[in-house]
Amino acid sequence: MAESVPVITIDGPSGSGKGTVSRLVAERLGWHLLDSGALYRLVALAGAEVGLDPGDEPGHAAVAAGLDARFEVDAAGAERVVLAGRDVTGELRAETTGNMASLVAAMPAVRTALFERQRAFAGPPGLVADGRDMGTVVFPSARLKLFLTASAEERALRRYKQLKEKGLAASLAGLSQEILERDQRDAARSTAPLKPAEDAVLIDSTGVPVEAVVQRILDLARARFPAIR
Secondary structure: OOOOOOOEEEEOOOOHHHHHHHHHHHHHOOOOOEEEEHHHHHHHHHHHHOOOOOOHHHOOOOHHHHOOOEEEEEEOOEEEEEEEEEOOOHOOOOOOHHHHHHHHHOOHHHHHHHHHHHOOOOOOOOOOEOOOOOOHHHOOOOOOOEEOOEEEEEEEEHHHHHHHHHHOOOHHHHHHHHHHHHHHHHHOOOOOOOOOOOOOEEEEEEOHHHHHHHEEEEEEEEHHHOOOO
């Protein structure tokens, strides 16, 4: 990655809204988008498809190194993710896949295998990188780092509404427990634990409309990157 390419990192826990916010910021700026969480979800899905044990680190690292995946946009402008020629968009966002991905993401060998692939997303005119260690590990020299969070209760409620809107069964109590467990795993892992970069701007989105969060980030971006109009 050329150091001259501007990068905005948006890290935070599951359900903080960073995925939606990152897509909107990238769209408004006309920059590239890296959804790093999707890469770990794809590794988890691909590993499950070939029958890997959830704790098989060498196996998942091999899957990560040879990941055959594409991120596309369909005719309606919606996200489409293809794994080995198969549309896995729906499976990718399932809560079970997220839980598997949290386990896979704690594996140092998998993170190493995906490191350069993530760095390669940076290109002109700029990149918005969404994840959990974008500002601390993958793009430590990014000029604007953000850490987006929200209360566990609100994050569970957001996820519950998303699943209901898609016609999927969900338990609010179960989602709350899963989010807390995932937070603990992500924060306690020895490799790239979930935490704000020392120079990150913290944004608590609890009770804050998405558009207000996006606007604050755009204002910060214009202050950090003079070339942005």
